[in-house]
Amino acid sequence: MVKNGYSQKDKSDRAVLNVRRTVSYIVLAILTVICLFSFYILIINASRSHPEIQKGFSAMPGKSLRINFNSLMSNDNLPVLRGILNSLLVSGGCAVLTTYFSALTAYAIHAYNFRFRKAAFYFILMIMMVPTQVTALGFVRQMNAMKLMDSFIPLILPSIAAPTVFFFMKQYMEGALPLEIVDAARIDGSGEFHTFNFVVMPILKPAMAVQAIFAFVTAWNNYFIPNLILQSKMKKTLPILIAQLRSADFLKFDMGQVYMMIAISILPVIVVYLCLSRFIVAGVALGSVKG
Amino acid sequence: MTASGMKHTRRRKKGVSYVKWGYIFLIPFFLIYTIFSLAPLLSTFYNSFFENFMSGLKQIGPTFVGFENYVKIFTEGDLLKYAENTLIIWIMGFVPQIIVSLLLASWFTDIRLRLKAQGFFKTIIYMPNLIMASAFAMLFFALFSDYGPVNSILQSMGLLDSPFRFLSSVWGTRGLIALMNFLMWFGNTTILLMAGIMGIDTTLYEAAEVDGAKPSQTFWKITIPLLKPILLYVMITSMIGGIQMFDVPQILTNAKGTPNRTTMTLIMYLNKHLYSKNYGMAGALSVILFIITAILSLVVFFSLTKKDD
Numbered sequence: 001m002v003k004n005g006y007s008q009k010d011k012s013d014r015a016v017l018n019v020r021r022t023v024s025y026i027v028l029a030i031l032t033v034i035c036l037f038s039f040y041i042l043i044i045n046a047s048r049s050h051p052e053i054q055k056g057f058s059a060m061p062g063k064s065l066r067i068n069f070n071s072l073m074s075n076d077n078l079p080v081l082r083g084i085l086n087s088l089l090v091s092g093g094c095a096v097l098t099t100y101f102s103a104l105t106a107y108a109i110h111a112y113n114f115r116f117r118k119a120a121f122y123f124i125l126m127i128m129m130v131p132t133q134v135t136a137l138g139f140v141r142q143m144n145a146m147k148l149m150d151s152f153i154p155l156i157l158p159s160i161a162a163p164t165v166f167f168f169m170k171q172y173m174e175g176a177l178p179l180e181i182v183d184a185a186r187i188d189g190s191g192e193f194h195t196f197n198f199v200v201m202p203i204l205k206p207a208m209a210v211q212a213i214f215a216f217v218t219a220w221n222n223y224f225i226p227n228l229i230l231q232s233k234m235k236k237t238l239p240i241l242i243a244q245l246r247s248a249d250f251l252k253f254d255m256g257q258v259y260m261m262i263a264i265s266i267l268p269v270i271v272v273y274l275c276l277s278r279f280i281v282a283g284v285a286l287g288s289v290k291g
Numbered sequence: 292m293t294a295s296g297m298k299h300t301r302r303r304k305k306g307v308s309y310v311k312w313g314y315i316f317l318i319p320f321f322l323i324y325t326i327f328s329l330a331p332l333l334s335t336f337y338n339s340f341f342e343n344f345m346s347g348l349k350q351i352g353p354t355f356v357g358f359e360n361y362v363k364i365f366t367e368g369d370l371l372k373y374a375e376n377t378l379i380i381w382i383m384g385f386v387p388q389i390i391v392s393l394l395l396a397s398w399f400t401d402i403r404l405r406l407k408a409q410g411f412f413k414t415i416i417y418m419p420n421l422i423m424a425s426a427f428a429m430l431f432f433a434l435f436s437d438y439g440p441v442n443s444i445l446q447s448m449g450l451l452d453s454p455f456r457f458l459s460s461v462w463g464t465r466g467l468i469a470l471m472n473f474l475m476w477f478g479n480t481t482i483l484l485m486a487g488i489m490g491i492d493t494t495l496y497e498a499a500e501v502d503g504a505k506p507s508q509t510f511w512k513i514t515i516p517l518l519k520p521i522l523l524y525v526m527i528t529s530m531i532g533g534i535q536m537f538d539v540p541q542i543l544t545n546a547k548g549t550p551n552r553t554t555m556t557l558i559m560y561l562n563k564h565l566y567s568k569n570y571g572m573a574g575a576l577s578v579i580l581f582i583i584t585a586i587l588s589l590v591v592f593f594s595l596t597k598k599d600d
Contacts, residue, residue, distance in 0.1 A: 017403060020506065024398045024406060031391070035474060041440050042430055056447070057440040075480070105320040112313025119566070120317060121434050127324070129588035130332065131535050133558050134581045137338060137565060137573045138331030154327070161324035194311040221423040223538050228565060239425040239538075244544050246429055258433060265426040273421050277414040284482045 042266070047257040053255040068256040070173045070262075077236055077248075078241055080261065085235045086152075087220055093156035093214040094219035101160040102211065103204055106169035107196055111182055121170075128163035133224060140228050150231045159219070165211050172207040210283035214278065217269055330533065332581075337575030347569065352571070358543040368572070369552070370579075376465075376548070377488070380540070381533030383469035388477045389525070395477075396484035397510055402496075417477035424538035431457070431467055432543050461553045464544065468554060471539050476532075480525055487521035490512060520594055529592045531584055537562065556580035 007103070045053055048062030072080055109121050134141075143154045177200065185195040202209070223239035230236055245253070245261060273280060293598070339360055343353035344519055364370050395416070406412075419427070434441050435457040442454040457463035491514065499509045517523075537558040540548065548555025557580060564573035 021404055028412050035415050035419055038430055057443040101319050104316050108313045108316035113315040114310045131584055133535055134577045135328055135331040135335055137332030137577055142331050158327035161320045217421050223425045242425045242429050243542055262426045262430050269421050281413050281417055286347050288543050
């Protein structure tokens, strides 16, 4: 009797579990469709010609992928190729500077016991939340005064001081960088700067890789500050060209080229992301709130 | 002689000479921060007390006017209207975001549910976070335009007779911006909440199961109360992000906040002042935004440090 009662309870338990599992799969499937839907249309329409797109939506790709690409590249009003190169230069520069110098700053506070260590740490934490937009007015005026308008320097150099990346590196060092290693290097006669470059940096590689990707993507997508600094046509980065496309008379545009332009801005990041997603998703959790 | 010799070696052993390297390694950060962030921040504050704008081609000011810009921005400008727009759009995106993220995070971490293909789903839901916001907005502009693919699909499915003009409707446009914010951030929030849930002592869940608690009971009685600090962190950081909302509405509405400035956000307003070189007003607006952000950040800081005790 009791046994029977138990197995019945077991059965109903399992039924409930199955229902819950089904519901969660359905919700996940719907969210997946919502996430991918717009990118699916993007890829389809990037491969169709303007008249085809005007005719209405079709679920199958067209044959104009190469034509759209070529006509976009030879579009005189929109220096896309130059935009890609500019974006690559700025994003690459930011990724390199931000990871190297954030690691160096974190190392200074992690490894050396100087008097203002705590003060420096709390200062960097404090400035972490100041939005760049709030300083934009002073920033633009100062770049004007320093004759750095329409230059890449104000877009690349400030990434040396990146509080969030610093914080991530500091967290990582606490778990992965025992100071005995540094002491051992000193006994071997390694100078402090040499120790950082050739002993400490290799240990930080995983953290630096994740942060380099994030820094690259952030700079690649950045619109607000570059839009205030860059002026000449050949200096513009991709987000500014996208905005320019938006403000142009939309109806006159070849829609195939518009979709191609969006695809060129978005897809490289997606491809890199899909290759490295395991590390990236783990990195997000790692850099989150910890104590 | 021996005493001073010992002192000498001990000092060397303790590494007095190393300490200076701590300072040296901090130089790049603080130098760059001072030039490119701190000085501009102070200059922004300073500028907010001056009348300084372009009237046509004529430069007015700079003249010191005290708090006049602040009075002006509250009485003459549409600051409150834009603050309201920003808040409404943020809430429209955040409410579904937190609900969906909580649901997904509790499912992903549920030991009994054992969902398959978790890696795949996490990869997909996080992906929109890395998309260029301006390109994403441009894509939505094309997709939801009057004769765009979405209207074309809805019509061919027989759901609509004539195209729905998303971008001419207040709630259509606000809804699209909120939808994009939701898509870009719910994956990130899910991962943060998962990290929080996995930090909860598993014996609590085991004890609840022995006592015969239902999944909904463990969720409301264990997960939610213990997750409070992280929920607060997620909410405040999202709010700070919401105040900075710019790329998506700027591109979607071509900097105009259409229809009738109902989607104009605070940073779009700031951008407008910066572009028209209205530095006094831009300064006052920046300082106001700085103060709001600082207050919100302090809430985050204290909620996180309290947890440590």
